[in-house]
Structure formats: structure tokens, C-alpha cells
Amino acid sequence: MYSVTVRDSMMIAHSLRGAVFGPAQRLHGATYVVEITLCRRDLDRHGIVADIGRAAALLRDVLEPYAYRNLDDLAEFSNLNTTTEMLAKTIFEHYADGVRAGRLDGDTDQAIESIAVTLRENPDAWARYDGAVHG
């Protein structure tokens, strides 16, 4: 199996609901370092998994609605805890939508089998979600 990973980051504010979160129930923020890994069985005719420039541009577009925002204000998350795990899944869903819509060009809309999203919230803690792109 082949994969390619591109990395970006975003800075957001949010708060979490539930005693389990302790002081993180207060409005605070995070720099999330985001890594997207695209997996496929064979390379395309150029010898790549996907165009890294397009893969990075799609990541930028997926993160844009959240960058420099208070996630508590966004309708998308109105009844949800924006935990690192949940954000990883959200980014996965939007990114997979982009792949299926042909945003990465070439044959990637069909050939990318799975995607993994890693969100690092500090040097000692990170979360990840991975899943299939199709079916």
C-alpha cells in the first residue's frame, strides 16, 4: 500500500462541555497541527498517490472555515463537543467529500481507498481518525 501525507495547522478557540474536561470547560484554544494521509494500492501514471500541491490546497480549503474561529459559534458544531477526536472525524468527512468530488484531479476520486487524519494538540497528545473513502 502507498500513502502520501501533507501537513498544515490551524488556530481555533473553543470550550468543551462535561466535568471530564476539567479546566478545558473554559473557553480556550489550540494550535492543531493537521496531517492528512491518502492511501491507495497502486500509483497513477505519473507515479504518484496524488498531486501534493492539490492535496495541500484541499486541506487548506477544508480547514479554512475553522481557522481563527471560535468553534463554539459555528452552527456545524451547535450540539457537539469539538474534541480533538471529533474534529479529526469532521476533517476526514470534508476531505473525503473533496476527494470524491475530484478535487485532487487525475484518478484519485476512485483510487484513494482510505484517509487518515491526525490532529496534534500539543507535543504530548494527539488524536487520529481513519476510514474508507468509498462505500
Next chain:
Amino acid sequence: MYSVTVRDSMMIAHSLRGAVFGPAQRLHGATYVVEITLCRRDLDRHGIVADIGRAAALLRDVLEPYAYRNLDDLAEFSNLNTTTEMLAKTIFEHYADGVRAGRLDGDTDQAIESIAVTLRENPDAWARYDGAVHG
């Protein structure tokens, strides 16, 4: 699949038996940077894999008997080579015991499916053990 990783480190002394280990047969030591990854299929009702604070505290407790110790002196390792691989497995076993005993709270004792332990011994070499928590 979702996962969360927490990281800690410990400093130990030990020696290894067998010509294959070359100068590492002498008493020496290591800073092991330890990463524990907890995997589960769905998030709990708070939107998390596990409480990161508890996950880190359990890791601290699992490492405590080894921290600032000469592993050659510990009964637990009396007939074993404390290689990085073997230590990764040992930490896995103790951590999985803690998960099954409910140390992470919530529904994690049942929901955590697998655990991976990575031990980094220097910037250019690391070992990993992963396995199922149940059955």
C-alpha cells in the same frame, strides 16, 4: 477507527545479554520516550476515545516502577533481555491491565479495542508493540 495518543518518558539503566548487542552488553542506560495509542471504533458520549488526563496518569503509573531504576535489579526481568521491543510489550501488558480494570473510567474498559506502545530510544531508532485489549 479513532485513536488517541499520549506521550511520556522515563530514564533507566540496564544491560543486554548476547554478543549481538555488542557494547550494549555493558551496563548503560536510555531515555525512553513512550507513546501509548488507544484505539476504538466509536467515541463515547463526551466525544472522546478516553480522558486524556486519565490516560496520561495511567501511563505515569505504569512507568513508575521502572523510572530511575536499573532494570537488571528488578525481579520482573530476572531472566529476560530488557530490549526496547520487550519493554514495549511489557508496558502494553500493564497498560492493558489498567484499561480492563477500569482505570480510564467511562466505558473504556470495554470500548478500547487495541493499544499500541512506541518506545523511542534515540532519534534514529524506535520499537513498537500493538495488540488487542480483549480476548
Next chain:
Amino acid sequence: MYSVTVRDSMMIAHSLRGAVFGPAQRLHGATYVVEITLCRRDLDRHGIVADIGRAAALLRDVLEPYAYRNLDDLAEFSNLNTTTEMLAKTIFEHYADGVRAGRLDGDTDQAIESIAVTLRENPDAWARYDGAVHG
């Protein structure tokens, strides 16, 4: 010259005032990875710059009032832009106060000559402030 550095991190929310900050004028947040470097000319009688445990504990205490907070709400910053540079200076001042007050024990209140504070806001950008502890 000798130095010792300890590292910690904090997650905060804030907003910045001024068109120069673009989208960072909106309420957002950051994980700041904070490094404190303590410099002195000679080591103490134990052969150290300062007790690393105490140095890390003082850093924890200095960061505590900001951790998991919206800096826009804090009286300390009421008429200030909480830029990374300004926060580095603020942490420097509080840490230097702690050193002069003997918080690090031993002879450090006199012997530590200068302190540097580095705040990393993402993998591609960081700020630093360094200054003398005395005079």
C-alpha cells in the same frame, strides 16, 4: 556560560486588535509550547544550573493563570495585544520574579544571570524574549 532549558505548553484563547493581524483579529486560540532557558556563569555545588524539577514547577505556576483561559478576559492584559512576543515578555517577567524570590532554591536567586523564553505557536513560527534577571 551554562544553561538549562525546560519545556511545557498551554492552550489559550484570545483575539488581536489591528488590521495587521488579519483573521487573527477574530477570537481564536493557540497551543503555546513554552521553553524557559536559565543561564549562569558557574554551576552550583551540586553541579547544576538549577533543580530541573523546581524549574519546571515554577514554569507550571507561571503558566497556570493563563492555561485554558480567554486572555481577552484577563485584567492583566486589558489594554494590551497578547501577541506571542508580548506573552514571551510577560512569562519572562513572572519567571524572573520567581527566581529572584528564591523559588528555585539553592543560590539561583543570585546566580541566574539571564532568562530566555521561547513561545512556539505552530511548527513554522515562534517568538522569543531574553533579558537579564538583575539590574
Next chain:
Amino acid sequence: MYSVTVRDSMMIAHSLRGAVFGPAQRLHGATYVVEITLCRRDLDRHGIVADIGRAAALLRDVLEPYAYRNLDDLAEFSNLNTTTEMLAKTIFEHYADGVRAGRLDGDTDQAIESIAVTLRENPDAWARYDGAVHG
């Protein structure tokens, strides 16, 4: 499952063919940080996946024909795009040959089940290939 990873790096020149590569169609170069991960189900009688010294030496030997070379000049790549993905696969093949030939000593020629190769081309992009060693 157990694994061990060793890391090395190489500096090469090359160019890529196809409009998709944009400015990378020009002759340029890269420092590739290379990580080889060896996976096996059980440890050998010394408690290791493989001798780390031999694993690193085999990696060094596999990279040697490319190090400080212009890949465009090498017969091995005469009709191929030396993308990061393709190089990961090439290194995988040569490394797996070495494992099957007993280069790692002990029982590794049979026991190593799979190998993963990660090539980091800059801090924000990397590629990976993993596959089975046998059959």
C-alpha cells in the same frame, strides 16, 4: 505485532516529468529522511525483531547507490519518474531482497513479515510504501 524502525537520510538530485509537477520538472534535489520499519509476530531468542546495527547497515547499503547522485543519470530509473512514492517502493524492494538474503542474520529472513518505508521530503510532506516480505 512487534516492529523496529531505523532512520537514515540521503541527498539526491532529480527532475520529474509531467505538467502536474510544476517547477519540480526542473532539475532540483532533496534530502530524503528514510525510515525502515520491520514487522514480525514474535521476537527472536534474544528478544529483538532484528539486530538494529545490522538493520541500519543494510539501510545504509540500500541507499548508497543513490546518495549524492543525480537520479536522472541512473539506468535503474531510465523510464521512471523518481517520485517520493516510487522511491519508497524501490527502497522497499531492495531492502526486502536483503532481508530474504539473510543480511539481517538470525531468523529474520523468515520471520520478518512486512516492511514499511517512509520518505520525508520536507517537514510538511512525506510518502510511504508498505508490503509483505514473502509471497
Next chain:
Amino acid sequence: MYSVTVRDSMMIAHSLRGAVFGPAQRLHGATYVVEITLCRRDLDRHGIVADIGRAAALLRDVLEPYAYRNLDDLAEFSNLNTTTEMLAKTIFEHYADGVRAGRLDGDTDQAIESIAVTLRENPDAWARYDGAVHG
């Protein structure tokens, strides 16, 4: 003293002349991770050393003529060894020109006192040049 650092990278090909360079006399390449540090005594009225967006854009512009190039072909380096040290100095000179020309806006053309450029060529080796911006 305050400083701000921004980071970028570029991929280049080149060769070095002189037996001291061993195999690096052959045409090869490198990913240079480039860090620019801007130092000044006091912050501007916004509380910053310089606008990080502009600082990063100037770095991008300074690196652009070299990115994805064979440095051996550039007139600028026709009689020079493009060592990591020499490239650090070259980037310093072009960046300092940009600062003095007001590219960073605000009062930075006068207020930035010194600049440091670090070029990392692999995880185990890097070079740096620092100097004054004025006089």
C-alpha cells in the same frame, strides 16, 4: 531582546568543488529547511517584532529564485561553492535588503537590528549565519 522566527523550505540541486566534499562533489541535492530570526530591542505599537505574514512572504520571495533549481546553473553562484554556510549568508543578505527596503512594513526597516538564518540540510547537520542589518 525580542525575536520572531518563521520557517520555510526549498529543494535544490548543486555540486561542491574540492576534495574535502567527498561524494558531495557529484551533482546531488537537498531539502533546506530555512529559519529566519528577526531581532529588535522593543516591540512596535501593535506589540510585534514584525508582521509574521509579511515576514513569511519575504522569505518565500527570497527563496523563490533558488527553489527547484540547479544552483550550479545560476550566475549568482558562478565562482562560488554553494555550501550550506554560504547559502545561509546569501539568504541573509537578500533578506536584509528586503527589510531595509521596507518590505516588512511598519517601522521594521529601522527597528530590526539583526537577522539570523539557519539552514537545516538533514536532521543531524545545520548551518547558521547571523549579522547586523544596519551599518
Next chain:
Amino acid sequence: MYSVTVRDSMMIAHSLRGAVFGPAQRLHGATYVVEITLCRRDLDRHGIVADIGRAAALLRDVLEPYAYRNLDDLAEFSNLNTTTEMLAKTIFEHYADGVRAGRLDGDTDQAIESIAVTLRENPDAWARYDGAVHG
């Protein structure tokens, strides 16, 4: 000012004397990641601070007597606490001896003005010693 840094690592065992060290009074160990920075005002005729291969080989030789050793057994440290700070100074002294003895070749024995040694003991703590090579 120009500088070049090379990095290596060593694994040692040791214990520290004094209540201030808490559990580190027990025999334990560390992986020390060691960085040597060589500083000079002008480059040599090849355009370098020093031959990186020789700089790395000298570092290897300086670390060799400590690698895979229990420092408590070495006569060199018989009445000393082998703290990270003290080890940084020790490595500085031996490395500076090598520079003055012409181990780096070229004009480095005279031209290298100062050396800095950084020892990282874990991701959150490191020490450094820097000093002049001559006089």
C-alpha cells in the same frame, strides 16, 4: 558570525549524589542527544566553517569513552556529579582539545572561535555549555 552544528547521541548509565536529585540518586540512565556548534567569523577557502564529516567524526571520538558505559565507574568522574550540565562542559573541553590539535583539518584550529554543546536528556529538558576555544 557563521556556525555549523552536527548531532549525535549516546546511551549511558549513572547516578547522582544529593537529595536535590530525588529518584535520580538511584542508578539509572539516559540517551543524550548531543549537538556541537562550531562558530567562526569568516569561512575558509572552501566556503565552510569546518568539514562536516570530520566534525562528526571528532564528536564520535569524544563520545566513545562514555557510550554504553556506567559513568559512575569512570575515573574521570570519580568525585563529580555527572549532571547534564557537567557532561556538556566535559564534552566541550574534549572537543575544544581536538579542535586545537588540528583534528578538523584546514585552518579550523585557529579559526574556530567558540563552541557550544547542547545535551538533550528528554524532549522537555536540555542543558548547554558554550565557551571560547582559545585563551
